[in-house]
Amino acid sequence: xxxxxxxxxxxxxxxxxAVGAFLPLLPTVPFLLLALFCFARGNPxxxxxxxxxxxxxxxxxxxxxxxxxxxRAKVAALCAMxxxxxxxxxxxxxxxxxxxxxxxxxxxxxxxxxxE
Numbered sequence: 001x002x003x004x005x006x007x008x009x010x011x012x013x014x015x016x017x018a019v020g021a022f023l024p025l026l027p028t029v030p031f032l033l034l035a036l037f038c039f040a041r042g043n044p045x046x047x048x049x050x051x052x053x054x055x056x057x058x059x060x061x062x063x064x065x066x067x068x069x070x071x072r073a074k075v076a077a078l079c080a081m082x083x084x085x086x087x088x089x090x091x092x093x094x095x096x097x098x099x100x101x102x103x104x105x106x107x108x109x110x111x112x113x114x115x116e
Contacts, residue, residue, distance in 0.1 A: 006042025010035040014050075027077065029059050038061060068115040078108050 017031035032050060039047035051057050051064075062068045069077075081104040088099040 003042045006038045010038030010042055010046065016057075028081075029056070029063070029073070032056055032060055033063060036064070039090075066115055069111060070086050071116050072112055074114070074116075078104075081085070081093060081108055 011048055013031045013035035017028045017035065019030040020026035020031060031114075036047055036050055039050065051060055053060075059073065060069065064068070081100070085097060085100045088100045
């Protein structure tokens with residue numbers, strides 16, 4: 001039963017990651033990393049299929065081996081967060097803009113300090 005739950009969660013994360021491949025503000029790789037985590041516990045064959053994928057496999061392997069994020073991905077993540085801050089500032093205004101600004105400051109710093 002537990003293997004089925006892990007596999008189901010992995011499939012859900014793959015689905016969200018697939019949507020993120022087409023939506024610019026929704027990340028793909030973090031959801032695929034969650035899917036890897038779930039598949040490792042529920043269906044190791046599917047975990048290996050994700051790692052062997054020609055497009056998404058290399059960043060997943062880099063993260064797993066070296067905890068590395070490519071510079072291009074770092075820049076894309078920070079730009080997406082900056083757009084989020086700007087949209088919140090334009091639509092919700094003060095003090096609501098502080099929430100995404102704080103999230104960007106904390107998570108952006110963490111992302112930028114990872115190996116490349």
